[in-house]
Amino acid sequence: MSDDSSRPSDRDQEVARAAAGATTGSGASEHGGTTASEPLLQLKNLEKHFPLTQGIVFKKTVGHVRAVDGVTLTLGRGETLGLVGESGCGKSTVAKLLVALEKPSDGQILYKGRDVARMGRRDLKQYRREVQIIFQDPYASLNPRMTVGDIVAEGWSVHADIAPKKGRLQRTQELMDRVGLNPDFVNRYPHQFSGGQRQRIGIARALALQPEVIVCDEPVSALDVSVQAQVVNLLEDLQDDFGLSYLFIAHDLSVVRHISDRVAVMYLGSVVEEGTDSDVYGSPSHPYTQALLSSVPLHEPHLRGQKDRILLQGDVPSPANPPSGCRFRTRCWKAQDICATEPPALVDRGQGHPAACHFAEARSVVPVDVE
Structure with missing residues (x-):
C-alpha cells in the first residue's frame, strides 16, 4: 500500500459536505449556541x-x-x-x-x-x-x-440519527474518498x-x-x-x-x-505564553519559549549562523513536586528571589501578548524570514 505519496484532487465544497451527510459549523445547535464574539x-x-498511593490492600494517598x-x-x-x-x-x-x-x-x-x-x-x-x-x-x-468501514461507521451505532442504516456504506465510502483513501478499501483491515x-x-x-x-x-x-x-x-x-x-x-x-492561528506554550502543567503565531515565533517573551525556539533546526544553510542558541541547565522537575513560585525558575537564567516566592501571572507586560514571567522580555531567537 503506497498511495500516501499522492494526494487526491480536492472535491468541490458541495461534495465534501455530502461526505459528512450534512452541512456543519454554520449556526448554533439545538443544545446551545455561540455569538460571533463568544x-x-x-x-x-x-x-x-x-x-x-502506597500500600497494596489499604492504599493511602x-x-x-x-x-x-x-x-x-x-x-x-x-x-x-x-x-x-x-x-x-x-x-x-x-x-x-x-x-x-x-x-x-x-x-x-x-x-x-x-x-x-x-x-x-x-x-x-x-x-x-x-x-x-x-x-x-x-x-x-x-x-x-474491525474493518476500516466498521471503524469509520462505529459512531453511528450510538448516534443513529446522523446516518440511516440503509445508506451507511455509501456514506462511509464518501468519507474515505474525502480523506484521500480508495472507497473500495472499506472491507480491509488496519494492518x-x-x-x-x-x-x-x-x-x-x-x-x-x-x-x-x-x-x-x-x-x-x-x-x-x-x-x-x-x-x-x-x-x-x-x-x-x-x-x-x-x-x-x-x-x-x-x-x-x-x-x-494562535499558539499556547505549556510547561509543567501550566501555560507560560500565549499569542498569535507571529507573536510567539517572532518575539517570544518567556525564557522557556525562547529556549524551545532555539532548538528548532534551520533548513536554510545561510541562516544557520543567525539563530541564538539557548541551552537549558538541569532536568524538568517532577509534576508531583513542582518548584515553588515560578515553575521554570530552576532552569531559568533570569531567576531572582521573587521567582521562588510569587508565581507569575499570565499577563501582558508590554510585549503585546501574555507571558507568565516576572522578567518577560521580547527576544528574536529565529530569523524572521524562516517559515
Missing part, C-alpha cells in the same frame, strides 16, 4: 491531579501528580489553537479532559457557554459527538479486528494500510459524527516528513470545508506555526 470552547483554571494545573485557554469557531511543550507537560491530559475521557479535578470546561462537568447524560452524549479527537498513534488507535493511511482513517472516523471541534493530539508525530505535510494539508482543507475548530497538539514547532 468563544466556542473555554478552559478556566482547569486542573487534573492524579493521586499517588501520599501525594498528587499535577498533570494539569490551572490552564486557561479559549478556542473560537473556525480557529486553530496550537499547544506545544515538552513531553510530560500535560498536553495530552488536556486533550483527554476536553473529550471527556478524564474528569477534571477543578476548574471548568465551557462549551458554548455550558459547563461540561454539569451536563446530564443526554447533553454529554451530544457534547461527545460535537467534540472529537484524532489520536497520536495511528497503529494503536484502530481496532485490528493492510501504511501509517499515513491509518491516520487518514482516524480523521474519517472523527469526521463521521459531524463535529464542530476536533482535538488533534500530535496527529503527525508518528509519520514520515512527506506524509506529515499531506496530513496537515488535508486538515486545513477539511477546516475550510466544514468550518472546524482545532486544538492542535504537537512537538514540531514548524508544523504548529504552519497550521495555527
Whole structure:
C-alpha cells in the first residue's frame, strides 16, 4: 500500500459536505449556541491531579501528580489553537479532559457557554459527538479486528440519527474518498494500510459524527516528513470545508506555526505564553519559549549562523513536586528571589501578548524570514 505519496484532487465544497451527510459549523445547535464574539470552547483554571498511593490492600494517598494545573485557554469557531511543550507537560491530559475521557479535578470546561462537568447524560452524549479527537498513534488507535468501514461507521451505532442504516456504506465510502483513501478499501483491515493511511482513517472516523471541534493530539508525530505535510494539508482543507475548530497538539514547532492561528506554550502543567503565531515565533517573551525556539533546526544553510542558541541547565522537575513560585525558575537564567516566592501571572507586560514571567522580555531567537 503506497498511495500516501499522492494526494487526491480536492472535491468541490458541495461534495465534501455530502461526505459528512450534512452541512456543519454554520449556526448554533439545538443544545446551545455561540455569538460571533463568544468563544466556542473555554478552559478556566482547569486542573487534573492524579493521586499517588502506597500500600497494596489499604492504599493511602501520599501525594498528587499535577498533570494539569490551572490552564486557561479559549478556542473560537473556525480557529486553530496550537499547544506545544515538552513531553510530560500535560498536553495530552488536556486533550483527554476536553473529550471527556478524564474528569477534571477543578476548574471548568465551557462549551458554548455550558459547563461540561454539569451536563446530564443526554447533553454529554451530544457534547461527545460535537467534540472529537484524532489520536497520536495511528497503529494503536484502530481496532485490528474491525474493518476500516466498521471503524469509520462505529459512531453511528450510538448516534443513529446522523446516518440511516440503509445508506451507511455509501456514506462511509464518501468519507474515505474525502480523506484521500480508495472507497473500495472499506472491507480491509488496519494492518493492510501504511501509517499515513491509518491516520487518514482516524480523521474519517472523527469526521463521521459531524463535529464542530476536533482535538488533534500530535496527529503527525508518528509519520514520515512527506506524509506529515499531506496530513496537515488535508486538515486545513477539511477546516475550510466544514468550518472546524482545532486544538492542535504537537512537538514540531514548524508544523504548529504552519497550521495555527494562535499558539499556547505549556510547561509543567501550566501555560507560560500565549499569542498569535507571529507573536510567539517572532518575539517570544518567556525564557522557556525562547529556549524551545532555539532548538528548532534551520533548513536554510545561510541562516544557520543567525539563530541564538539557548541551552537549558538541569532536568524538568517532577509534576508531583513542582518548584515553588515560578515553575521554570530552576532552569531559568533570569531567576531572582521573587521567582521562588510569587508565581507569575499570565499577563501582558508590554510585549503585546501574555507571558507568565516576572522578567518577560521580547527576544528574536529565529530569523524572521524562516517559515
